[in-house]
Amino acid sequence: MARDTHSIVKMSRREGYALHPKAHKALVKRPTKPGQHGNNMRLGKQSQYALQLREKQKVKRLYGLLERQFSNLMAEADRRQGQSGEVLLQLLEQRLDNAVYRAGFAPSRRAARQLVTHGHFMLNGTRVDVPSIRVKVGDTLVARDHSKQTEYFKKLDDVSPAPSVVPAWLSVNRKKLELKVAALPARTDAEPDIKEQLIVEYYSR
Numbered sequence: 001m002a003r004d005t006h007s008i009v010k011m012s013r014r015e016g017y018a019l020h021p022k023a024h025k026a027l028v029k030r031p032t033k034p035g036q037h038g039n040n041m042r043l044g045k046q047s048q049y050a051l052q053l054r055e056k057q058k059v060k061r062l063y064g065l066l067e068r069q070f071s072n073l074m075a076e077a078d079r080r081q082g083q084s085g086e087v088l089l090q091l092l093e094q095r096l097d098n099a100v101y102r103a104g105f106a107p108s109r110r111a112a113r114q115l116v117t118h119g120h121f122m123l124n125g126t127r128v129d130v131p132s133i134r135v136k137v138g139d140t141l142v143a144r145d146h147s148k149q150t151e152y153f154k155k156l157d158d159v160s161p162a163p164s165v166v167p168a169w170l171s172v173n174r175k176k177l178e179l180k181v182a183a184l185p186a187r188t189d190a191e192p193d194i195k196e197q198l199i200v201e202y203y204s205r
Contacts, residue, residue, distance in 0.1 A: 052202035085196030097131035143177035
């Protein structure tokens with residue numbers, strides 16, 4: 001299964017945006033771009049194309065997708081009713097690995113992806129191991145009984161503390177390690193500092 005194995009900290013420094021919780025400290029300590037010439041990169045005004053490209057790269061890396069996966073998702077968003085940028089974010093939020101992360105069962109999307117690929121969850125009673133599966137309203141996801149006995153889930157509060165806010169589209173029972181999809185995610189459920197219109201413009205060239 002294809003996945004991006006680049007350093008998440010280096011990618012965060014390249015985008016100037018924390019793509020992973022552990023990248024926050026790295027950005028404070030080393031805010032420059034990665035590479036030997038990172039300190040010397042010019043800070044002049046970026047072209048509109050550069051702004052579009054960087055926003056696309058930021059969101060693609062934030063959700064852990066490869067280029068073809070992301071472009072296919074954008075094409076699907078274009079075909080659907082509604083504003084393409086908002087539909088794109090809705091489709092990204094509906095990914096199974098993102099739902100696991102949003103529910104607080106993993107400290108990052110990368111960790112959530114690993115939990116899913118290792119088959120730790122049951123979706124509507126069926127074991128799943130594909131992180132790109134799109135959850136729908138009414139779906140129920142629960143950790144497998146065998147997985148609940150692992151050290152990870154026994155120490156979940158230490159590994160992945162409960163989030164201060166759980167998105168309204170998810171109903172989470174942390175004690176049972178269960179989540180239910182109560183609604184479709186809204187634009188406000190994604191990161192507020194994403195400029196999705198730039199992504200739409202990038203693919204409209």
